[in-house]
């Protein structure tokens with residue numbers, strides 16, 4: 701995508717992830733590391749090299765922070781050609797900004813549930829607030845843990861990546877980890893006739909609108 705669209709998606713990512721915003725630059729570095737070191741001790745998030753889902757996420761958090769704060773200089777193959785908007789990242793990742801989003805969610809819930817009672821919204825919806833605060837880590841924990849632990853494999857990738865079909869509709873195709881590790885440059889994560897990657901049509905629309913350009917064969 702062009703540099704202009706890159707900036708747009710930085711801001712759009714921030715608007716969607718809000719309180720648990722992840723820097724696209726640091727995310728890209730970690731994702732490339734994950735592919736290079738899949739399920740080895742150097743993998744930033746393998747369920748096979750940590751005791752439980754929480755220690756895995758803590759390890760990922762530490763590596764992410766090192767990369768985010770430029771304390772760890774990634775190898776060139778991990779950092780080449782990725783977007784970088786340091787000023788925006790700094791503001792979007794600050795505690796003040798994250799707290800601001802958290803407060804915004806709380807106010808929104810209170811207005812919908814207790815003040816205006818939109819569509820008879822039940823008070824138990826308040827229990828969704830912690831998930832809302834931590835959308836990024838919750839999503840990461842499900843994908844990184846399940847996608848390398850539960851499900852079936854179409855390919856032997858010399859790792860433990862799996863396709864977790866039953867959970868996948870919630871993760872918009874990201875749980876076809878086994879397919880994705882075999883064919884990392886393919887935009888469509890679904891391979892078999894019974895698999896469907898809901899993000900692929902979105903990618904296609906972005907391609908037809910010339911917002912992104914898919915490489916031939918992707």
Ligand SMILES: [Zn+2]
Pocket residue numbers: 734738847848861877881
């Ligand atoms: Zn993976």
